[in-house]
Amino acid sequence: MLLPLYPLAGQEVVVSVSIRDGVTRGDEHFAALRADSALESYRGTLVSEPDRFDALWRAARAAVSVGMLEPDDDRSAEWYDLALDFADRAVSVEPDSAAGWQWRAIATGQKAMAVGPSRRVALSEQVRTYALRTLELDPGAAGAHHVLGQWHAEIQRLGGLTRFAAERLLGAATFREASWTEALRHLERAVELEPRAPIHRLALARLLVDRERPAEAIRQLRTGATLAPAEPTDPGHLEEIRDLLADLESGAR
Known part of the structure; x- marks a missing residue:
């Protein structure tokens, strides 16, 4: 499941100069597409201020990015575990802030793709819960809309037997609520909220292909191909956009 890495608006907090400098350096590294350096800066901040919320959710974001860029699946899973730790701590520090819940949903979604089928079902249920909680706190959280759109789409893509097993044998009752309509609604909303995020347009285009609407998918991809990378995983998403557009x-013709 490809998931968005863009932060929520309005999540800045007032911190001391020394702590703020560490977070600022991390943000600079992240904007320069250096996820590993960003993560180290945020972790440095957390050494002296382990409950610093703005560093925690950013560390979760950076760890997810590092995991997505890691070619080895086992190593990726380790980075997602680290991201989950940061996200869980962020939620513990500020349970009513959307940023912590959003990165909890994203990190859990990435982790779900790195484990076996039965564990994946359980994690998928958590992904939905965390994303819905994010939208309760901030209906404009683009990342949560992306997560929910992907949740609906991935379940709809399952084969009949696999879906039956998930629903009846593994207890994934919420899978019955999945629909193409909701997948489209959430992914379109993610694009609307963050139109310069390549990952949203890529996910929406793939959904449109699934629904046999190639002309609309091409329009999304052509726009996506013009975007400049703003986050560490964007170059990879832009390459996928160009490849799918060419196909x-x-x-x-």
């Missing part, structure tokens, strides 16, 4: 355009 669709060749098929449309």
Whole structure:
């Protein structure tokens, strides 16, 4: 499950100069597409202020990025575990802040893709819960809309037997609520909220392909291909956008 890495608006807090400098350095590294350096800066801040909320959710974001950029699946899972630790701590520090819940949802979603089927089902249920909680706190959280859109889409993509097993044998009762309509609604909202995030347009385009709407997918991809990378995983998403666009355009000729 590809998931968004863009932070929520309005999550800054007032901190001391020394702590703020560490977070600022991390943000600079992140904007320069250096996820590993950003993570180290945030972790340095947390050494002296372990409950610093703005450093915790940013550390979760950076760890997710490092995991997504890691070619080895086992190593990726370790980074997602680290991201979950930071996100869980963020939620513990500020349980009514959307940023902690959003990165909890994202990190859990990434972790779900790195484990076996039965464990994946349990984690998928958590992903939905965390994303819904995020939207209760901030209906404009683009990352949570992306997560929910992907949740609906991935379940709809399951084969009939696999979905039956998940619902009946593994207890995934919420899987019955999945729909293409909700997948489209959430992913379109994510694009609307963060139009310059390549990952949202890529996910929406893939959904449109699934729904046999290639012309609309091509429009999303053409716009996505013009975007500049703003976060560490954006270059990879832009490459996927260009590859899918080339495939669709060749098929449309």
